[in-house]
Amino acid sequence: MKRTTALAALAAPALLALSAAPANAHDIDNATVELMAPLEELNDSGGSGEAWAKVTGNEVWIKVEVQGLLDSSPHAQHIHLGGAGECPDPAMEGSGFEGAIRTTDAIDSYGEVRVSLTGNDADTSEAAALDVANFPADGTYTYERTFEVPDDVAEGLHHGDGVVVIHGVDHNGSGEYDGEQMSDLDNSLPSEATDPALCGAFQETQMSAPGGGVQTGGGSTSGMENTGLIAGGALLVAAGAGAFALNQRRRTDS
Amino acid sequence: MSTEQPGQGRRGAILTALAVLAVVVGVVVLAVGIGTQRPDPPSPPAATSAAEPTESSAAGPDDEGSSTMDAAEGSSTTDAAEGSSTTDAPEAGPTSTASEQQESPGPEVAALAPSEPVEVRLPSIDVTSPLHPLGLADDGTLQVPSGDRYHEAAWYDGSPTPGEIGPTVIEGHVTGAGGVESVFFELGALRPGDTAEVDREDGRTVTYEVYRVDQFPKDAFPTVDVYGPTDVPELRLITCGGEFDEQEQSHVDNTVVYARMIEG
Numbered sequence: 001m002k003r004t005t006a007l008a009a010l011a012a013p014a015l016l017a018l019s020a021a022p023a024n025a026h027d028i029d030n031a032t033v034e035l036m037a038p039l040e041e042l043n044d045s046g047g048s049g050e051a052w053a054k055v056t057g058n059e060v061w062i063k064v065e066v067q068g069l070l071d072s073s074p075h076a077q078h079i080h081l082g083g084a085g086e087c088p089d090p091a092m093e094g095s096g097f098e099g100a101i102r103t104t105d106a107i108d109s110y111g112e113v114r115v116s117l118t119g120n121d122a123d124t125s126e127a128a129a130l131d132v133a134n135f136p137a138d139g140t141y142t143y144e145r146t147f148e149v150p151d152d153v154a155e156g157l158h159h160g161d162g163v164v165v166i167h168g169v170d171h172n173g174s175g176e177y178d179g180e181q182m183s184d185l186d187n188s189l190p191s192e193a194t195d196p197a198l199c200g201a202f203q204e205t206q207m208s209a210p211g212g213g214v215q216t217g218g219g220s221t222s223g224m225e226n227t228g229l230i231a232g233g234a235l236l237v238a239a240g241a242g243a244f245a246l247n248q249r250r251r252t253d254s
Numbered sequence: 255m256s257t258e259q260p261g262q263g264r265r266g267a268i269l270t271a272l273a274v275l276a277v278v279v280g281v282v283v284l285a286v287g288i289g290t291q292r293p294d295p296p297s298p299p300a301a302t303s304a305a306e307p308t309e310s311s312a313a314g315p316d317d318e319g320s321s322t323m324d325a326a327e328g329s330s331t332t333d334a335a336e337g338s339s340t341t342d343a344p345e346a347g348p349t350s351t352a353s354e355q356q357e358s359p360g361p362e363v364a365a366l367a368p369s370e371p372v373e374v375r376l377p378s379i380d381v382t383s384p385l386h387p388l389g390l391a392d393d394g395t396l397q398v399p400s401g402d403r404y405h406e407a408a409w410y411d412g413s414p415t416p417g418e419i420g421p422t423v424i425e426g427h428v429t430g431a432g433g434v435e436s437v438f439f440e441l442g443a444l445r446p447g448d449t450a451e452v453d454r455e456d457g458r459t460v461t462y463e464v465y466r467v468d469q470f471p472k473d474a475f476p477t478v479d480v481y482g483p484t485d486v487p488e489l490r491l492i493t494c495g496g497e498f499d500e501q502e503q504s505h506v507d508n509t510v511v512y513a514r515m516i517e518g
Contacts, residue, residue, distance in 0.1 A: 036482040050478035063477075206420025207413040209481035211394035213472030216427045216438065217494030217505040234284060240276025243269060 032056040033158050034208060037200030042090050043100045043169045045069055045197035047139070051164040052209065053202065058154045061146045064117060066166060069139035069197050073177055074132045076116075076167040076194060077143070079202075081156040083111030085163060087199035097171040097181060102195050104184045110163035110199065114153045117143060117164075124149070130186050130194070157202070166198040295428045295435075295495055296442040298467035298509065363515050365487050366417030369456040371409045374424055376491075378448040379440040383426065385452075387411035396492075399427060405436050414487070416452040416460040417518045421481060421488045424452070428494040428505065438493035442467065442509045450489055450513050462489040462513035469495050469507045480510055487515035 032054055039049035049066035062079075069075055088109040094101035113129045116122075122134035124147045136143055149157070156162060169192055172179055177193040185194045371385045388397040388408040399408045407426035414420035426438035450462045470476055480490055489512075496507030 036478040038478050038482065050476060050482075052477055203483045205481065206418075206483050207410070207423070207481060208390070209477055210390055210396035210410065210412075210423075212477070213470070213475040213508045214396050214425050214492050214494070215398050215504055216425055216436075216492065216508075217429050217498070234280065236276050236280030237284065238280075240273045240278075240280060243273035243276065 030057070031158065033160070034205040035157065035160065035162065035202040036205050036209070037164055037202045039064075039066065039164065039166065039198040039200040040087060040090065042088070042196045042199050043094075043096075043171065045169045047166070047198050049166070049198055049200075051200050051202070053157070053162075055154060055157045058148050058151065059146065060115070060149050060154075060157065062117065062144070064143040064164065064166075065141075066136070066143075066198065067140045069166070070168055070170040070175075070177075071139040072137070073139070073168055073170075074135045074137045074193070075139075075141075075197065076130060076132065076135050078113040078117060078126075078129060078165055078167075079115035079153075079157070080110040080112060080163045080165055081114040081153060081161055083107060083109050083163065085161040086110065086201045087163060087165075095184075096191055096195055097179060100169070100171055100191075100195055102184045102191060103165075103167065106196065106199075110165055110201070111161075114156070115149060115162075117145070119143065119145065130189070132189075132193075160202055160204045162202040164198075164200045164202065165196050167194050167196055168192070169195045169197045171195070294497075295439050295493075295509075297469050297495055297507075298442050298444075363486065363518060365419045365515075366415075366454075366458065366460070366518055368415045368418055369454040369458065370411075371416045371422070371424070371452045372455055373453040374407050374491075375451040375453075376441075376444065376448070377451070378445075379443055381407075381437060381440065383407040383437050385409045385424065388425075396423075396425060398425065404430060407437050413481075413490075416454055416489070417458070417487050417515060419484065419487055421484050421490045422452070423481070423490045423492065425492040428509070438491070438509075441491060441493045441511060442469065442495050444491075444511050449516075450491065450511075452489070458518060460487070460515055461517040463516045464511055464513045466512040467509070468512070469509050471496070471507055472504075473506075475508060484514075487518070489513040489515070 035051075035053045035055065037051045039047070039051060041047055045068075047066060047069040049064065051062065051064045053060060053062040055061075064077060066075070086109050088101055088106035090101075092101055092106065093099045094105040096102040096105070113126045116124050116126065116128035116131060118124055118128050118131050118134040119136070120134045122128060122131055124145075128134070168177065170177065171192055177190045179190050179192050181191040183189040183191045183194040370387065373382065373384050375382045383406050386399070386403055386406060386408050387410075388399065389411050391397050396410055397408075399406055404427065407424055409415075410423035410425065413423040416422045426441070427436035428439050428441070430436050444464050444467050446463075446465050446467070448464045450464065452460045452462070454460065480492070491511040491513070493509050494505035494507065495509035496505050498504070499506050
């Protein structure tokens, strides 16, 4: 009883602060916030990548590009919220294989799973956090999807608090998820399958980023201007060689 | 048949001589043709891609050796905490950023209030070009200079103005129709330590120092790396490079020069 009042007392100012913040900030319904995060390696996963998202109201468009993780194996990927909005120090001593960081070890840094970045139109809520069949199944991939998120998730993303985490690390180099330790998220899976491999804390961009490369070349510098000369030369060489060969044959024939 | 042999022999000799002459002339013409070809635009050496990542720029604009893991980690954690403050208030950025950094370097360059760019100069490759603003095309890609201004560099008007916090984006063509050299033909020859100057409408000039030159396949363009948030005023110079794909009629790569403000 005493404890609940104490909690309520603590919670009240916090709630006030929360409800005041959006009023001062932008109107979430109409505003688009653009977010980016380079994905940094955790647990010596050998991977790299980047995440880019645009959030308008409750609609999220996200593109994740990943290279160099364990091939032919699913990589669960999520947006975490509610922690410090940052990635753990990769050198952090975790509870996993030879001190590896397990997902729950760094929960204070990135918070809980709030969005599951699944494909195949599958559920994107935290309930699908381990929907292995609908996550990218290779070590190098590009993932792109647009979906809706609940209000509190949208608000967190608009405030730039989201952290993208990609899971799945082959600690022992066996080429698949195995090992004696089971996952801290699901004890039917090896810990390797759910240990974090890449992490990136979203930051609001300073521009609306252009898509893809830039078409700043009008023509080739290889071959255009001397096409005639080269073709003529080649033709002469070919004709000469042909005539020579033909002549030789005629001489030997006769 | 056999009576004609002498004549055929003479004709054969003449034919052989003609054939040899044709080959010799052909080889000479080929050699001239290939020899006077314009070369491909310069590319950065592969090694420069090992330079520090964009995020570590927070560790110190003046500290060339800041590409250590510690510097990168330190900045990425502070990044997350102050992400919104730097974007919402560019002018206030540098001071607040500096105070929150554990290892801010000595004299930090102060960011400037917005003012559009009017001219870019790259002294080490003898480039001077007026600048005009360009936006995004309907498909979300960056528009490129065209018409009368084809051979002028352009500023992406969705990116910060020079001297504001964030990456200012300036692009230019590498070549024009028929392969003629365009304004950024030599861009790939820039090297870390070279400078870039951008004049602003308000009369100020922002000077940047190149810290990385890289080349990426267009179909694997590192959007976050190039256009992602930075903690100090930076510059991205972009053009095309690499092999020319005759079928697509475009170069397969983009050359990107990364620089950060050292004076303004």
